[in-house]
Amino acid sequence: MQPADCLVSQAAGGNSLQHQVIPHKAPAHCGVGAVAQFSIGTDNPVVDSRIMQAFRSIHLPRRRSCDQNPRRTQMMMTTRAFMAGMGAAVLGLCTAPPVLAQTSTRSLIRWAELDIDPAQLASFKAAAQALKEAVLRTEPGVAVYHAVSEADNPGRIHVLEMYDDAEVYQAHLQQPHFRDFRATTDKMVTGRLLHDVVAVRLGAKARLSASPLVRIAKLEIDPAQLQAYEAAVSEEIDDSIRLEPGVLTIYAVASADRRSQLRFFEIYADEAAYRQHLESPHFKKYVETTKPMIASRRLFETRPLFLGLRQR
Template sequence: MVVLQQAPLFRLFKLRIKASERAAFARVGEQNLLKSITREPGTLAMYTGHLDLNGVENRVLELYRDQASYEIHAKSPQFQVFKTVAGQAVVEQSVTVLTPILLLTSGPALRIMAPTKYLVVLTEFTVKADQLRAFQSLLTAEMQTAMTTEPGLVTGYLGQSTADPQQLIVFDLYENETAYRQHYHTDHFGAFHQASRSLIVQQATVEVRPDVLVNQGPLTYERE
């Protein structure tokens, strides 16, 4: 178990790519992630996936121990190859830099590639400014309970946008869709939903079909 004492570098990318470049983009992306997670101890986790059947709408989540670890990754040969292909494939890109609030990962180190039954669920909350502290307290408690009581939940990350502090993003990784559906019928999630809904301005949830899921194994971090 890696227990982080300092906040890691945490980012979410939204990428739209050319459908014609999907195969090449996926191929070099897979090599980038697999080589990076084995060669770079400071690269803690990298997850890629797509929302649509054609694989045009993509999501990438990255977690690095610190800025220096990211710089090592950015200079790596495998990333340079990926960067070249992505330069041709990506037509639209946005990045959300996140301040980590709670990071929880259980189980062995992951080296998962599509096709897989694993499922990523991304939820973006916009929370009332004067209710942020209350909402974060409710959500972190719910996530901690879920991670300790639901064996099908592998990873739960919570981050706050550095550009818009009212925006919180939750990244959940489930072993399969059944585990995801069961989560929504638990008592602890029901209690969270009831207690938090008046604190939320807007909420959007998307299911992401994984392409590559890699991490260094069990990890925990909680912002003080």
């Protein structure tokens, strides 16, 4: 049991709120005051903001005369207000929308598949890491810059890039660090496929874990059922990001010239989070709903080279 002046409440998804009453020394002619301090520990900035707004609206009452038991006075003054604030905070948790990194209609998304000479793979990875750091440091219009290698074929690299618009992408191609990277690595690359893709649903939390697990998938959908599939997968992505702390990213994109060809880039906090996701009710519902809609499916285990997110 927590001490009476330190109340901890668990909210949905393991998020925690901590409230502590700190005595406020006031002159003898004033009532005993109290200051409430709050700390928020959620993975959802929308939820954090709503909780802070709820608690900032609380006005702690002050007694007009001093009590001989200031600690009891503090507890009487703050418990009712705190519980009211907690109710507002829980309401915010329940009603806050998922953190979705939906791009605008002008956003440009590229998915590249690169085959690297195995003898030069280490050199390529070092050059790619340096490029990522330069891109995120100097190009604010680049929202996502991820690269992974297939676990069963380490020389096959998948690169997912998201730009605010086509102008940002064209400017990226002219950056000195990108030109240096191409000059350095062109002879290391034995095959290159660039895919123009469009967003189906892009779900992501604001932060990644220290050792994430990344899976990619390629699906072919029955064109006659494509609209129903997109609705089902969008619902599943929203539920996964909103309800599962360990689901960090699910990007679903489609080929720009063939919408029935979909690709998925999924990031989980760890292996356990991925396994938990597979057992979730919303994922099982998605599997059952979409089974007759999927013509083919290929799943890939990967090893991250780097995962780059623009700082919000």
